[in-house]
Amino acid sequence: MAITRYQNLASILSQRIEQGLYPAGIRLPSIRVLSKEHGVSITTVQQAYRELEDQQLVEARPKSGYFVSPLKTRPELPAVCSMSQCSLSIPQWDQVLEMVGPLKDGEITFVSAAPDVSVSSLRPLTRALSHLSQRHDLRTLSYDDVRGSLELREQIARLLIDSGSHMDAGNIMITNGCREALSIAVRCVCAPGDIVAVESPSFHGSLQLLHGLGMKVLEIPTDPVNGISVEALELALDQWPVKAIMVTPTAHNPLGYNMPLERRQALLKLAQHYDVAIVEDDVYGELSFGYPRPATITSMDDEGRVLLCSSFSKTLAPGLRVGWIAPGSYMNRAVHMKYTGSGSTASLTQLAIVEFIKQGHYHKHVRRMRGQYQRNLAIMTGWITKYFPCGTRISRPQGGCLLWIELDHGIDTQRLNALLAEHNISIAVGAVFSTAGKFHSCMRINYAQPLTADIENAIRQIGVVIHQLLSRSGFGNSVK
Amino acid sequence: MAITRYQNLASILSQRIEQGLYPAGIRLPSIRVLSKEHGVSITTVQQAYRELEDQQLVEARPKSGYFVSPLKTRPELPAVCSMSQCSLSIPQWDQVLEMVGPLKDGEITFVSAAPDVSVSSLRPLTRALSHLSQRHDLRTLSYDDVRGSLELREQIARLLIDSGSHMDAGNIMITNGCREALSIAVRCVCAPGDIVAVESPSFHGSLQLLHGLGMKVLEIPTDPVNGISVEALELALDQWPVKAIMVTPTAHNPLGYNMPLERRQALLKLAQHYDVAIVEDDVYGELSFGYPRPATITSMDDEGRVLLCSSFSKTLAPGLRVGWIAPGSYMNRAVHMKYTGSGSTASLTQLAIVEFIKQGHYHKHVRRMRGQYQRNLAIMTGWITKYFPCGTRISRPQGGCLLWIELDHGIDTQRLNALLAEHNISIAVGAVFSTAGKFHSCMRINYAQPLTADIENAIRQIGVVIHQLLSRSGFGNSVK
Numbered sequence: 001m002a003i004t005r006y007q008n009l010a011s012i013l014s015q016r017i018e019q020g021l022y023p024a025g026i027r028l029p030s031i032r033v034l035s036k037e038h039g040v041s042i043t044t045v046q047q048a049y050r051e052l053e054d055q056q057l058v059e060a061r062p063k064s065g066y067f068v069s070p071l072k073t074r075p076e077l078p079a080v081c082s083m084s085q086c087s088l089s090i091p092q093w094d095q096v097l098e099m100v101g102p103l104k105d106g107e108i109t110f111v112s113a114a115p116d117v118s119v120s121s122l123r124p125l126t127r128a129l130s131h132l133s134q135r136h137d138l139r140t141l142s143y144d145d146v147r148g149s150l151e152l153r154e155q156i157a158r159l160l161i162d163s164g165s166h167m168d169a170g171n172i173m174i175t176n177g178c179r180e181a182l183s184i185a186v187r188c189v190c191a192p193g194d195i196v197a198v199e200s201p202s203f204h205g206s207l208q209l210l211h212g213l214g215m216k217v218l219e220i221p222t223d224p225v226n227g228i229s230v231e232a233l234e235l236a237l238d239q240w241p242v243k244a245i246m247v248t249p250t251a252h253n254p255l256g257y258n259m260p261l262e263r264r265q266a267l268l269k270l271a272q273h274y275d276v277a278i279v280e281d282d283v284y285g286e287l288s289f290g291y292p293r294p295a296t297i298t299s300m301d302d303e304g305r306v307l308l309c310s311s312f313s314k315t316l317a318p319g320l321r322v323g324w325i326a327p328g329s330y331m332n333r334a335v336h337m338k339y340t341g342s343g344s345t346a347s348l349t350q351l352a353i354v355e356f357i358k359q360g361h362y363h364k365h366v367r368r369m370r371g372q373y374q375r376n377l378a379i380m381t382g383w384i385t386k387y388f389p390c391g392t393r394i395s396r397p398q399g400g401c402l403l404w405i406e407l408d409h410g411i412d413t414q415r416l417n418a419l420l421a422e423h424n425i426s427i428a429v430g431a432v433f434s435t436a437g438k439f440h441s442c443m444r445i446n447y448a449q450p451l452t453a454d455i456e457n458a459i460r461q462i463g464v465v466i467h468q469l470l471s472r473s474g475f476g477n478s479v480k
Numbered sequence: 481m482a483i484t485r486y487q488n489l490a491s492i493l494s495q496r497i498e499q500g501l502y503p504a505g506i507r508l509p510s511i512r513v514l515s516k517e518h519g520v521s522i523t524t525v526q527q528a529y530r531e532l533e534d535q536q537l538v539e540a541r542p543k544s545g546y547f548v549s550p551l552k553t554r555p556e557l558p559a560v561c562s563m564s565q566c567s568l569s570i571p572q573w574d575q576v577l578e579m580v581g582p583l584k585d586g587e588i589t590f591v592s593a594a595p596d597v598s599v600s601s602l603r604p605l606t607r608a609l610s611h612l613s614q615r616h617d618l619r620t621l622s623y624d625d626v627r628g629s630l631e632l633r634e635q636i637a638r639l640l641i642d643s644g645s646h647m648d649a650g651n652i653m654i655t656n657g658c659r660e661a662l663s664i665a666v667r668c669v670c671a672p673g674d675i676v677a678v679e680s681p682s683f684h685g686s687l688q689l690l691h692g693l694g695m696k697v698l699e700i701p702t703d704p705v706n707g708i709s710v711e712a713l714e715l716a717l718d719q720w721p722v723k724a725i726m727v728t729p730t731a732h733n734p735l736g737y738n739m740p741l742e743r744r745q746a747l748l749k750l751a752q753h754y755d756v757a758i759v760e761d762d763v764y765g766e767l768s769f770g771y772p773r774p775a776t777i778t779s780m781d782d783e784g785r786v787l788l789c790s791s792f793s794k795t796l797a798p799g800l801r802v803g804w805i806a807p808g809s810y811m812n813r814a815v816h817m818k819y820t821g822s823g824s825t826a827s828l829t830q831l832a833i834v835e836f837i838k839q840g841h842y843h844k845h846v847r848r849m850r851g852q853y854q855r856n857l858a859i860m861t862g863w864i865t866k867y868f869p870c871g872t873r874i875s876r877p878q879g880g881c882l883l884w885i886e887l888d889h890g891i892d893t894q895r896l897n898a899l900l901a902e903h904n905i906s907i908a909v910g911a912v913f914s915t916a917g918k919f920h921s922c923m924r925i926n927y928a929q930p931l932t933a934d935i936e937n938a939i940r941q942i943g944v945v946i947h948q949l950l951s952r953s954g955f956g957n958s959v960k
Contacts, residue, residue: 129610133607146580213820321823342656
């Protein structure tokens with residue numbers, strides 16, 4: 001029996017869905033677009049979509065179009081952790097230090113949270129850097145305003161409109177990456193010994209930061225889809241004299257969720273009620289897959305209680321070390337900390353970013369990266385589902401380039417990483433994302449880089465070692 | 481009467497001395513060199529020098545050669561301040577903030593401690609920046625080792641040999657300028673509430689830093705030629721539980737002295753005896769006029785008690801924001817602070833500096849700048865002597881690009897600066913160099929930039945306003 005046009009198109013689309021090119025939940029191309037792309041009639045596309053609906057691969061939503069159905073075989077989400085007590089244990093600095101050290105030759109690493117900087121859409125940025133240097137522009141060699149380039153702060157204010165905020169340059173200060181912004185933010189609102197409530201798991205850099213500043217960390221149960229439990233947080237605020245809440249509501253590191261709007265509002269209300277500051281890490285905000293990107297908690301705040309921290313490290317390149325803080329009502333303190341902590345920020349990279357944005361490259365580049373990461377996510381999720389043992393739980397990121405994986409509880413990812421070192425592969429071990437001894441069987445991997453056959457082989461190899469560890473453990477050998 | 485050859489030469493030399501081309505105390509060209517330069521015999525040069533000796537313009541020192549005599553009319557040195565009590569008063573942040581803000585249009589400023597970055601010997605650096613960017617070198621866009629570029633640390637270790645230190649890359653960590661190095665150093669050895677002994681006057685950035693970190697500042701009397709009083713420091717260490725001593729022994733900011741070798745040794749011995757750490761700010765070290773540059777206190781320390789902080793901000797360009805710390809025995813803590821405080825340092829500027837040094841431009845450039853600053857110093861000292869009131873006291877820098885001026889005690893330089901603003905001129909007011917309310921009649925000016933007629937006019941204008949203030953005060957008007 002000859003295959004009809006619509007069956008052919010349905011088959012192409014179903015293959016793309018199965019290969020993960022159109023991940024679960026995403027909107028599929030419109031009927032008009034597919035008709036043009038494949039040179040077939042509107043009716044043919046409609047028939048193809050009806051066929052896929054029958055196969056329960058896609059869902060029609062009135063006035064919105066067609067969406068990929070949630071997968072039946074979709075891996076489970078990582079579990080939510082229970083509430084921890086205040087922790088002051090010595091942090092896992094040795095493990096973190098190993099993670100941030102230089103790469104070994106030929107090492108395939110999934111450790112860092114770095115974006116892909118090899119893409120051609122960054123060329124105009126390196127060109128701008130080159131031109132500014134070539135011109136021997138004295139601004140690039142001189143001390144800048146300690147708050148950073150006025151032009152860049154104006155551009156950032158414009159970019160922030162997408163996140164729902166209406167600021168001007170005066171509300172923003174440039175920092176050495178988001179890291180310095182976070183360090184300043186925490187010190188603006190807390191003194192050593194104060195308690196800071198955080199998501200669990202949390203970015204290890206933030207946990208180390210809080211430890212380094214002598215803060216006590218209170219890990220709040222965090223849902224892999226909805227984010228920090230506002231209910232658990234309320235109990236915590238009732239019980240402890242918490243001074244600040246530190247959250248990454250958009251494209252969370254490591255879980256990848258976007259906290260729903262109403263939960264952001266609830267969180268802010270809670271902070272107002274208990275008079276607590278919020279440090280909002282928005283470093284992955286612009287890499288949220290959906291459009292428009294979620295509004296920041298900062299944008300809902302009219303008291304200057306929320307301190308927004310972000311950078312161009314994930315959207316453009318981390319080596320630039322250009323971040324910013326919008327510290328709400330704490331600007332004076334923040335400027336003092338910046339002045340005394342590192343002085344002004346390097347001028348050349350700031351001015352190059354200004355050029356890059358002004359010439360219209362920024363939005364194009366970020367759109368491209370969002371697409372790449374979303375495609376990579378589907379492929380990587382597919383590989384892990386394929387190579388890792390049954391029962392492996394995987395996060396469902398709504399932005400960014402990081403995947404959180406929960407293995408069988410018999411597996412210690414620290415031990416796994418030591419074995420992987422023999423294969424010149426490294427992962428970020430789960431234990432460093434908690435100060436309370438959690439997540440020993442978890443790991444975080446980065447899927448930003450182009451997913452070559454080498455990467456697939458590395459993922460397969462990780463799967464092999466996990467299977468070995470499990471079977472050894474099954475035969476009674478101790479898994480350390 | 482015809483002028484003889486030796487009289488002619490003597491007249492040339494005395495003019496140069498009077499114009500400040502050969503400043504007081506400096507070694508004059510050797511007899512052999514002058515003989516060649518002027519095409520005269522050795523005997524003629526010897527006669528010329530004898531003539532100048534008779535005029536008391538030069539002094540012969542056995543086996544060393546001829547030196548310019550201390551000037552008879554030489555302005556007096558600034559006075560040494562008495563010991564202050566521990567201070568916890570609110571620092572002059574508003575004044576400092578005004579100083580570090582953006583320049584007004586056409587403003588002539590003597591405020592910052594910036595070097596001259598307009599010189600051609602920096603061209604190879606901007607070329608290196610340009611080439612690295614042009615190549616789209618991925619290293620310039622990626623996260624670097626948190627300790628900084630290995631190559632750059634190796635080059636810095638090599639540069640440090642001149643300061644008497646034998647280190648390797650493992651002893652050094654790159655920072656965002658000297659400011660971040662100082663902030664890390666202080667936090668390595670002190671906790672909030674601890675007492676830090678400092679020179680008086682001290683760089684306002686360091687004082688603000690200590691205040692920002694919650695330290696108590698103990699200002700030790702400091703001699704404008706010999707540096708911090710080791711005797712007064714001993715009394716202080718006996719009396720107070722001082723945790724650290726923070727000093728700038730070479731080309732001090734703002735006084736410009738080089739602390740003599742034996743006083744450096746005495747300081748270290750004291751620190752050992754009282755088990756106190758030393759934070760050594762060497763940011764102007766390479767700009768010491770004399771050759772070889774003085775050995776750092778760090779180089780005399782074999783216990784890892786001294787934390788060396790420096791940067792390329794004064795030798796190359798501040799806009800690069802590339803500094804370093806050699807934190808002695810505190811490396812692990814220092815790396816943690818760097819990782820949590822700002823993450824790795826921007827890669828592009830580090831790599832460009834490596835190129836600049838490797839291509840042999842560094843020493844040539846620094847030598848040139850030393851010469852320029854030394855010549856500028858003589859000219860600027862001349863202008864101030866000429867335009868400022870009699871009795872003005874002036875420091876005698878042995879390196880760097882900063883002059884410290886003490887006016888009649890009836891003058892408040894804060895008020896002076898407000899009046900100068902009407903002429904679009906600004907100076908660094910003395911008050912910010914102390915936390916104890918000292919130096920209200922002092923000011924610091926920068927003489928790095930090319931000393932054009934505009935600069936001379938600005939200095940003349942400052943003199944005019946000072947004279948006005950004095951005469952008003954003399955006629956009974958209140959000097960606020």
